[in-house]
Amino acid sequence: LTSYTDRFKEFMRDLAVRFNVNIIGGSHPTMVDSGDVQNISYVFLRDGSIHQQVKLHPTPNEKRWWNIKGGTELNPIPTDCGLIGVLICYDSEFPETARHLVNQGVRILFVPFCTDERQSFMRVRYCAHARAVENQIYVVMAGNIGNLPNVENMDIQYAQSCILTPCDFPFARDGIAADTTPNVEMIAVADLNLDTLSVARNDGTVQNLRDRRFDLYEVRWKL
Template sequence: RKKVSSAEEYIEAVQNKKIRDPIFTFQIRQGFEFLKIVKNYDPTDTESLGYGALMVWHNPEIGAETSPDDDINARSPGTVRVATVQYQQRGITSFAEFEQIVTYFVDVTGDYEADFVCFPELFTLQLLSINNEEIPADQAIDHLTDYTDRIRDLFQKLAIKYNVNIIAGSHPTKMPDGDIHNVCYICLRDGSVYTQEKIHPTPDEKYWWNIEGGDDLDVIPTDCGPIGVLICYDSEFPELARHLTDQGANILFVPFCTAERQGYLRVRYSAQARAIENQCYVVLAGNVGNLPRVHNMDIQYAQSCILTPCDFYFARDGIAADTEPNVETVSLADLRMDSLNQARNSGSVRNRADRRHELYAVVWRGGRPRR
């Protein structure tokens, strides 16, 4: 054991890594700053000879000086602000009314300086209530595809105007071969538009609407780093999330549409698992309310949320933000990208780093990567 002549010399030796003190070293690594030695701090502590160390920790979330005039939307560098819209399904009379509703939500999230806002899966089915008549499900979904260009153009315009990247839920889209796919339009604030098709349509989507699954799954490059989109049921397939996070996605957006609580919990529990096993953030946005004359949209259940990994760097319950079930609302959270790096490199567990690639791997056999 190395000997020193004073407490001050001991602290200096620990700081220079000549002596290892498990408590002092841990505190220094966590950002504590040593101020001075306190004599006779605890005379009963014979191992420390009664000495104590006065240390200070500077909270990075709080600036040195604040005033009432400070921007309430100010946030720490390295954070990404995300918003999720829990959208109320109700009858409307025109596309202009639909535009007014979604513009309100984008405007609100723009006021809060959100980097991303996510709408629910198939929330555009609300447009089928305009005619206020009941038509067969397959005809209804075919009619809805006529709105595709207007939907894409609307959200592209809103993303630019309100300076927020929009994950525009999903919308039934007719492909060149005539098949209908469930497609998410990602409209970025620089004016660019990307698409992500749902890979796994549910049995109901196939039966009622003849929706086919897509073949491509790629990250979307944004000004906040690459992101991924998994539409509802796709979140229940671990391989898809791993494929996206292996491409660099730190945030996964999950627009969903579920009729009752059991279906919702399948999506939520799966999304939480994806956040843990990939050490990433997952944002869920769902529909509430009902559309009585629209087949397969009679009732809706949602509790939209923003999920994190479960470790010391995040909220203790792995939930950055939550909502009340079945209430139309917006929820926001600031997500720290450096917390993901800390968890991946020095967390309690390191799911990404500890994978045994010599035993197993996720191999994508689908389409070509997005250019």
């Protein structure tokens, strides 16, 4: 797949410009200058610019089957809709990563994922929703479905894409702004108001960000 990187990036950039949209393009195995292969999510903006986020935590299977190496940087991506963050699949299962992005102003987190069965999917979904609750942000999950019977370690897929919110009065009672049918190719659509996040953070039933105990703990990024 690494041989398709340039074509993939050109194709997705053209789509973003042609249709005047911002696209979080899943993730793609990419050969980097060091010769290592990294799992990278490319973000294609409507102005033609391309940004990227490298997966920090390769799964045991990614290391074993594809020798994927983890990245070292995690930064917000500036868009015309504000700062966004991307955590690829397994990265969303580490609370420190989302908090690092939120501390830099991110209010919408995108989680592209690839899981092979329901247990794996639910692990990512539960963690993604926890990130929405504890950081009072929106989290958008998008996964792939279908079967690739001739591709080893990618033969089956399970996904249920969704748009998640905090669980409080300004939002849907279950914290789900939009959902899809499991393992069905669908599009989830929701209007997300960033001002509503401010209401929740300042006047919500609980105020997770405001009530943090900095006298007891902190998230400190080393690089």
